[in-house]
Amino acid sequence: MNAPGQPRGGAERNDASLGVRFALLALACVALMVFDHRDSHLTRVRQVLSVAVHPIRVFVDLPFEVWGSASRSLTTRQALLAENERFRREQLNASFRLQRLATLETENARLRGLLDSTAVLGQRVLVAEIIAVDLDPYRQRFNVNRGLANGVFVGQALLDADGVVGQIVDVGPFTAEAVAITDADHALPVSVNRNGLRTVAVGTGDSSRLRLPYLTNSADIGIGDLLVSSGLGGVFPLGYPVARVLEVRLRPGQSFADVIAEPVSALDRDLEVLLVWDAAKEPSAVVGATVLSELQ
Template structure:
């Protein structure tokens, strides 16, 4: 389009050209949205664009990463000693629990053999770092520094040291986008650890609240109950901690109670998360062997 401020006829033609350009581009955008929403043909387009904007993600993440490495190298000796001491204690504690776990595991395997049911699956994990890139503030999503190159796939479960964090919703060549379990669009099949009661935990958009809307007033659920992943739905592996029940409000007039739970994973403080592969359904994956470890 040429410069404005021309005489009558030119400006008019200009406006028409502008209008046509707008209509064409707007239709292109709408078509793109419809296709993106309804089908999944745009995976490749997204991947290419994802590479194109990758430098921006890296640049945005840079100050945070630099600050972190600087504060790591500048930590005082006393703090390091304290941290070391604390980690030693935690290690001792964890080892103690592992000892018990080992006996329980053999016992479990023996019992399963008796019942003739297959043994629980092993899981392989890979550490991924959360990029300090803010996505839409109304949705609980984040970027990870692992992508197709590491064998990440859509629908992969994410854990941290405490429990379930979320799942992968989109994968680019070098990065992946994950949705936290507290996203308002996320639902997760869970089980009450105490009695095996199955239900669904739904995100609220608030990063430390989950809702359990499908429990009746008479359901056996109490404040403090631990919810673990039930393995139904096929995304999350069975038996990882998800949340503690925070509040049970019975609503006499309604058929369902109002149950609120608090996730056990540190969703707002995590910097590193674990990507989980179910070794039984594993696809070919290429990754850095130094970062891979076996999880019991």
């Protein structure tokens, strides 16, 4: 036994053997590195070791891969939702614009029709917008956005792209009231385009019907005949379409036949009309004059 206080020989031998083993391992590692550097003999060994540890590497990396994939999926889903929402808003805006475009195209077609009518008319004309319509079913009256400031006068004729619409009955500074040719208190001198037969078309209160009460049973008129303005009375331009005959009923034993016609103008759909001036006449010459008052 060793005396107390003296180092034991076994511990010294263990330390020495560990040092020797470390030195041998270091020399072996250096020799392997030099050997591999020169001839690359350990490449195969590294490949085998890489294959052996691959499952461990996959197992260690699996949680990180799953987390990364989930994060990317969540980000992609949020991006897709945001993109879908943006596309939905753009689609709604595009649909709104397309609806407005259809309205504008229809409006442009109406205005082109009015301009074509303007080119045919020899008189000065002005486009007016219908801003209000009388809701009384027995009155065919409406207001336009032109008045004394635009030179509008009482008795002035109104036309649309298809034919005669009516005439002005009351004028304000910036607006005017008009009566349609189908109003029950309105009458319009017309002639049959086929043979020149003159008569008067009277309103019925129905926007789709006119009556010709002053034609005899022997009058040369038939279904489908076109009625045009005769120019009598100096209000409506000569030769503009007014209505087309729908029904002719002879009434034996009475003086006059029952003749019904349909207006050619879109009285219940018009949004714009044409105000017409006769260059050969002063407005004062027709102020307050209506065909119905002349008949009476």
